Structure formats: structure tokens, C-alpha cells
Amino acid sequence: MLKKGMTSIEQFDLSLGGVLRSAGDILFNPYVFGGLIVMVISMASHLIVLSRVDISFAYPFLGLSFVLITVYGAFVLSEPLNIWKIAGVVFIVLGVSMVAQS
Numbered sequence: 001m002l003k004k005g006m007t008s009i010e011q012f013d014l015s016l017g018g019v020l021r022s023a024g025d026i027l028f029n030p031y032v033f034g035g036l037i038v039m040v041i042s043m044a045s046h047l048i049v050l051s052r053v054d055i056s057f058a059y060p061f062l063g064l065s066f067v068l069i070t071v072y073g074a075f076v077l078s079e080p081l082n083i084w085k086i087a088g089v090v091f092i093v094l095g096v097s098m099v100a101q102s
Contacts, residue, residue: 001031001032001034001035001038002031002032002035002036002039003073003077004031004077005026005029005030005031005032005033005034005035006026006029006032008029008031009022009025009026009029010022010025046058046062049061056099057099057100057102060095060096060099060100061096061099061100063092063095063096064092064093064096066088066089066092067089067092067093070085070088070089071089
């Protein structure tokens with residue numbers, strides 16, 4: 001959602017003035033706003049998980065976000081998918097699976 005929102009507004013200078021001039025467009029963009037809400041919900045759920053399970057079990061599952069983002073980028077945003085990205089996703093899934101088995 002953040003990517004979609006930021007690519008839907010016009011480019012701005014990375015100076016303080018440029019960012020301040022574009023702040024309203026950025027903050028009130030529905031995709032950016034929605035993305036920020038999703039990030040808050042994600043962080044809250046992550047804190048709940050950390051309060052209930054070992055950190056060595058919880059943190060590897062954050063790696064699955066790379067899998068979801070890669071799939072979303074390829075199928076929704078039409079970003080290129082190559083053998084290296086696929087191999088990386090496979091290794092992440094295998095690693096998380098190994099941790100889940102322990």
C-alpha cells in the first residue's frame with residue numbers, strides 16, 4: 001500500500017522544503033494512510049506474539065513478510081520476478097520451516 005501510494009503522487013525533492021511541500025499529498029494519500037494503519041496493526045500483533053512465545057521462535061516468522069512482499073510485488077505491482085528472488089523466497093520458507101519444527 002505504501003509503494004502504491006508513493007508512486008501515485010508526483011516526485012518531490014529530497015530536501016526539507018520538498019518534503020514539507022509534499023507532506024500533505026503524502027499523509028492524506030489513502031494508500032499511504034492505509035499502509036501506515038496496517039503497519040501499526042502489524043506492530044501491535046508482533047508485540048502480542050513477543051509477549052507469548054520465545055523470541056527465537058517469533059523472529060524467524062518475520063522473514064515470511066519477505067515472501068508475501070515478493071509475491072505481492074510480482075502479481076499486484078507487476079514487478080519483475082527472477083530466479084534469484086525465487087531462490088531467496090525458497091530459502092526463507094525452508095529456514096522458517098526448520099525453526100518451526102524445533
